[in-house]
Amino acid sequence: MKLVIRVKLLPTPQQASALQATLHACNEAANHASRCAFTTGIKRNRELRTQIYAQLKDRWGLGAQAAQHVIKKTCDAYAALAGGLKAGTFGRPGSKRRAKATGKPITFRPDAAQPYDDRMLSWQTEQRTISIWTVQGRMKRIPYTGQEDQLVLLARRRQGESDLIQQNGHWYLLATIDLPEPPENPAPQGFIGVDLGIENIATTSTGKRHSGRQTNRTRENDRRLRRDLAKKNTRSAKRRAKRNAGKQARRTRDINHKISKHIVAEAQRTGRGIALEDLSGIRERARLKKPQRVTLNSWAFGQLGSFIAYKARKAGVPVVYVNPAYTSQECSQCHHIDKRNRPRQAVFTCRSCGFVEHADLNASHTIAQRGWWMWVRGAESQVPVLRLVA
Structure with a gap:
């Protein structure tokens, strides 16, 4: 299991100036590579390297490894754009958003992250310093700091490339570590359903509501x-x-970390799995008024889901994704589906069996049941067939 650890660099003013010049040079070179890829249509690493590798070294003074990473970064950006277009992230074909994304070359900010491999960056973990390549030469003995437990993991399990970034005048390295995954619980004792929303950020089938009012x-x-x-x-x-x-x-990220930690800890303690709604493409599917669209689009539902997923993997807790259709209209007791079952935002009243409960809590029970349904059938890619009632 791969995780990213952020360590803070403590360079002198001279070293910081060299790091800044390096980021600017690499990203100017990346913009040149992006323009070439956009103009020629060559967006594969090897083919694009043949075209511009020598230019990047001569014009911007990049080393061999830095030039290759600049080209790879550019190709990865175009690959990510192609994946987003295929997934519908940028809207339908012909939409303004899609035309804007595809109508010009991808650009990189002057301080965008630059990847470093072990030829360009070496770690002295005992001294907690690094030696790093810059356009002004090799900078040695730059100290770094971070959380003690994370630095211990970094010294033992660092693997692969690291990214150099600048944020608010501070310098950081994002390093990847590889942790062994614990075995996943093969026989969960049920599932905790998690209903994501705006009034309540997350409601679990165990009765815990994380309010979003404040x-x-x-x-x-x-x-x-x-x-x-x-x-x-x-x-x-x-x-x-x-x-x-x-x-x-930062505030949203902190809240999502706390909520996901609580949910995963409860699932691990009780020996259960976690059932989440598959909310991919929700922004394109939702039909809301303008004030509601602002609220929906500004909350990081995907981030919360990813935090729950990776922390669950780290704890050996199984996670399944269920079809979110009609979870707010289905009765968790008799499974009767009717939009009139939810007369108000917070109230659920089944028109068939008379069951009454908080609407988000009822939805979380439905999600938990669908998660268990999928788990026992071993068909995580399928969705249950729902009975629609006019």
């Missing part, structure tokens, strides 16, 4: 602040906007 209020205040600062457009407003940039994303 979070939504804070995010609305953040949106209002960004809008007001953009209207002012003064120098001080821009400075304040820059200070607040990324604050909401």
